[in-house]
Amino acid sequence: xxxxxxxxxxxxxLGGGQLxxxxxxxxxxxxxxxxxxxxxxxxxxxxxxxYHFQKSYDDADALREFAKSxxxxxxxxxxxxxxxxxxxxxxxxxxxxxxxxxxxxDRLTEKTFLRDLGLMTAPFATVDDANSMAAAxxxxxxxxxxxxxxxGYDGKGQARLKSSEDADTALADMAGAPALLxxxxxxxxxxxxxxxxxxxxxxxxxDPGENVHKDGILSTTTVPARLTGSQRMxxxxxxxxxxxxxxxxxxxxxxxxVTPQGLIVNEIAPRVHNSxxxxxxxxxxxxxxxxxxxxVGLPLGDGQRMNDVVMENLIGDDMDRLPDLLxxxxxxxxxxxxxxxxxxxxxxxxxxxxxxxx
Amino acid sequence: xxxxxxxxxxxxxLGGGQLxxxxxxxxxxxxxxxxxxxxxxxxxxxxxxxYHFQKSYDDADALREFAKSxxxxxxxxxxxxxxxxxxxxxxxxxxxxxxxxxxxxDRLTEKTFLRDLGLMTAPFATVDDANSMAAAxxxxxxxxxxxxxxxGYDGKGQARLKSSEDADTALADMAGAPALLxxxxxxxxxxxxxxxxxxxxxxxxxDPGENVHKDGILSTTTVPARLTGSQRMxxxxxxxxxxxxxxxxxxxxxxxxVTPQGLIVNEIAPRVHNSxxxxxxxxxxxxxxxxxxxxVGLPLGDGQRMNDVVMENLIGDDMDRLPDLLxxxxxxxxxxxxxxxxxxxxxxxxxxxxxxxx
Numbered sequence: 001x002x003x004x005x006x007x008x009x010x011x012x013x014l015g016g017g018q019l020x021x022x023x024x025x026x027x028x029x030x031x032x033x034x035x036x037x038x039x040x041x042x043x044x045x046x047x048x049x050x051y052h053f054q055k056s057y058d059d060a061d062a063l064r065e066f067a068k069s070x071x072x073x074x075x076x077x078x079x080x081x082x083x084x085x086x087x088x089x090x091x092x093x094x095x096x097x098x099x100x101x102x103x104x105x106d107r108l109t110e111k112t113f114l115r116d117l118g119l120m121t122a123p124f125a126t127v128d129d130a131n132s133m134a135a136a137x138x139x140x141x142x143x144x145x146x147x148x149x150x151x152g153y154d155g156k157g158q159a160r161l162k163s164s165e166d167a168d169t170a171l172a173d174m175a176g177a178p179a180l181l182x183x184x185x186x187x188x189x190x191x192x193x194x195x196x197x198x199x200x201x202x203x204x205x206x207d208p209g210e211n212v213h214k215d216g217i218l219s220t221t222t223v224p225a226r227l228t229g230s231q232r233m234x235x236x237x238x239x240x241x242x243x244x245x246x247x248x249x250x251x252x253x254x255x256x257x258v259t260p261q262g263l264i265v266n267e268i269a270p271r272v273h274n275s276x277x278x279x280x281x282x283x284x285x286x287x288x289x290x291x292x293x294x295x296v297g298l299p300l301g302d303g304q305r306m307n308d309v310v311m312e313n314l315i316g317d318d319m320d321r322l323p324d325l326l327x328x329x330x331x332x333x334x335x336x337x338x339x340x341x342x343x344x345x346x347x348x349x350x351x352x353x354x355x356x357x358x
Numbered sequence: 359x360x361x362x363x364x365x366x367x368x369x370x371x372l373g374g375g376q377l378x379x380x381x382x383x384x385x386x387x388x389x390x391x392x393x394x395x396x397x398x399x400x401x402x403x404x405x406x407x408x409y410h411f412q413k414s415y416d417d418a419d420a421l422r423e424f425a426k427s428x429x430x431x432x433x434x435x436x437x438x439x440x441x442x443x444x445x446x447x448x449x450x451x452x453x454x455x456x457x458x459x460x461x462x463x464d465r466l467t468e469k470t471f472l473r474d475l476g477l478m479t480a481p482f483a484t485v486d487d488a489n490s491m492a493a494a495x496x497x498x499x500x501x502x503x504x505x506x507x508x509x510g511y512d513g514k515g516q517a518r519l520k521s522s523e524d525a526d527t528a529l530a531d532m533a534g535a536p537a538l539l540x541x542x543x544x545x546x547x548x549x550x551x552x553x554x555x556x557x558x559x560x561x562x563x564x565d566p567g568e569n570v571h572k573d574g575i576l577s578t579t580t581v582p583a584r585l586t587g588s589q590r591m592x593x594x595x596x597x598x599x600x601x602x603x604x605x606x607x608x609x610x611x612x613x614x615x616v617t618p619q620g621l622i623v624n625e626i627a628p629r630v631h632n633s634x635x636x637x638x639x640x641x642x643x644x645x646x647x648x649x650x651x652x653x654v655g656l657p658l659g660d661g662q663r664m665n666d667v668v669m670e671n672l673i674g675d676d677m678d679r680l681p682d683l684l685x686x687x688x689x690x691x692x693x694x695x696x697x698x699x700x701x702x703x704x705x706x707x708x709x710x711x712x713x714x715x716x
Contacts, residue, residue: 007680007693025383028406031693031706048386048406284639284665284690284711293684302687306665306713322365326651329660332642335365335389348389353642355664356713 004297005071007031011296012070012092014084016043016052018336018346019076019272022280024048026288032296037066044336045076057084067091074250074295078104078270079151095199095249095295100270103246107149107180110268117245119238120264122257123183133171136181137164143184146170148177158216185264187257191225194276195239196251196290196300203243204290204300205236206283209311211255211275217344221275221311223282224358227258234263242268251276251291274346278309281332281351307353314348316341325350362655363429365389369654370428370450372442374401374410376694376704377434377630380638382406384646390654395424402694403434415442425449432608432653436462436628437509453557453607453653458628461604465507465538468626475603477596478622480615481541491529494539495522501542504528506535516574543622545615549583552634553597554609554648554658561601562648562658563594564641567669569613569633575702579633579669581640582716585616592621600626609634609649632704636667639690639709665711672706674699683708 005011011027013020016038024034024045035051036043046052051069055062063084067073073094078101085101088094103113111124125136127146137144142164148157157177159170171179190213194206210225211218227235239254242265253273255266276287285293285301293300314322319341325333328350335348363369369385371378374396382392382403393409394401404410409427413420421442425431431452436459443459446452461471469482483494485504495502500522506515515535517528529537548571552564568583569576585593597612600623611631613624634645643651643659651658672680677699683691686708693706 004681004684008695008697021386025386025406028379028383028695029690029692031695033405033695047391047408048383050405281642284688284709289690299685299687301690304688306711323362326362327657329658330642330662332387332647332659334387337366337386337389337391339366351642353664 009071010035012066012073014080015076016040016045017076018044020045021048021336022288026292030292035070044338047337057081060087063087064091072295076271096270100246100248104268104270105150107147114265117241120262122185125181127179127181133167137167140181140183145182146179147182148174148179185257187259189258191256191258192275193235193239193254194251194273194287195243195254196294197243197248198294198300199249199297202300203240204303205239206279206303207305208232208235209275209278218274218313221278223278223305223309250294251287277349278311278351281353282307282309308357310352312350313346316343316345319347367429368393370424370431372438373434374403375434376402378403379406379694380646384650388650393428402696405695415439418445421445430653434629454628458604458606462626462628463508465505472623475599478620480543483539485537485539491525495525498539498541503540504537505540506532506537543615545617547616549614549616550633551593551597551612552609552631552645553601553612554652555601555606556652556658557607557655560658561598562661563597564637564661565663566590566593567633567636576632576671579636581636581663581667608652609645635707636669636709639711640665640667666715668710670708671704674701674703677705
């Protein structure tokens, strides 16, 4: 058994958004202090953290000072500059590890890793220019989606091809960035597994949730998801396989397409995940606490679902509905403390809870 | 309808202990900022609050500055100096109100208030000196308990009388403080109702919990409590009566003795209550969020219990059992971030959750 960090130890969190905020709260529940590294001021996580390093990821001295002041480092987003990780890692452990970041920062590496594990992915081919684009369409076909290999999130950096005629426009959208053409998958619905792995290799998964997106952004997650018993088992097993292969420590979000041929892995995120927010009101130990438990070396909770939950994201103008949402007597509203509402901006979410149906 | 405080408003909290800490977390969930007023440094609530006024309750300037910097004031303990309240109230609303504090700060006022409401209390008589002590014993009898009228908590400021022979020792224990002799109540068990009332007068109660004390300190709270349907109804109705009589806004803890003759009110606490900690893992909206909702003018949650829970306080050396507690896969451990463990000190609690039985 690894010796866990003692209560009162400090957890460093890279990123000060809503995920960092909810990680901070979970850490406080277990008696830990948190220190946020985030260039932006008045960020959501800073409101509930002990310390806030408001510094740039280019500031080597600040990174060093941050790493020396904390007992373990984790993060709320995967696009952390490699140069920053190099400095941090000299002074402090980082969970999840570099392998997890390397795999998830690049769609090509990610897809190749998953395929090599024996898991199904959408067909894919790399695209760097008009020539490779033509070859990719020949291989993958259309309809398909062209995506930048790096730094995409919430549908950003993506262009749809209805047919090969859209190739030039889609390629122009990438603005010269290395890209991946992904073939169309004929899926009935998307589910995700929020999986956790402890330092000692214990794996625990939450019940898969069923996701609905709007405009490329997650809109709702519903538990229980529409899955057969064997699909549910498959989902959990393949998530475990991914975590074990990476010697992963922490929580990971694994997005899956449900098809008649089986489950196809869409993408993985090496962090707590929006589609796991339902666990806050559906489980005794939620994804945020599960992640904290993993990175400090504590045993994991069992992930058992106690209630049915529908999680709805509150995006931009959805905040206008806040008075109605707050008046729903069995719904838990979670707000992120962001000062300004903007279109497409995640402002909060609501978990609608009902007694467990199955 | 009262207009609620907008998200991003700031809630001032008097007191920086574990209750303030958990109130801060609940406030953050609803998008509010918090500002703690607490003379002690590195206090539990400051770890998860936006601001910490580390100032004395004698510091009129600090109190004024604090009151001006927040949008509403609430508190985690009832023994706030009247002089401080006078200053604060000039600049900012305080919920729950002065009446609630006046009643609960003095056991005589409290018992008289409850009796005047038509509720049952233990027999009581005031004790200031040897003469009134003799009269009180003649009226109330022995066994009985002598309690200071003010500033008692967790069994402090109490002396038991097995018979009238213990009168002198008990009186000496009060060190000249005004006291109350309370007659012995032959009760089978103690329950408490965590009740909430909104600014608009909406009342919502959580399911009563059954309390077990050790050495005068709460040890466990279990839901569901052993109560008949009509006792449960009585408990909730009398709590509502108390809140309405005080035009109360916020959460109150109402401790009740269960006797064959009915429910006897032991004491009330005008704040979130240790015996309501189970709601964190038993309800969609817990007592801390319910209190925040009330004081900012939001509608209340319905208090519906989703699970069975046994809450156990972790006091002093109980922290030695932490590794075992953290390894229980369906138990939620809540720690308060206190640096030093001391005998009798509340360090955290654990909520053991199981599916709802009734």
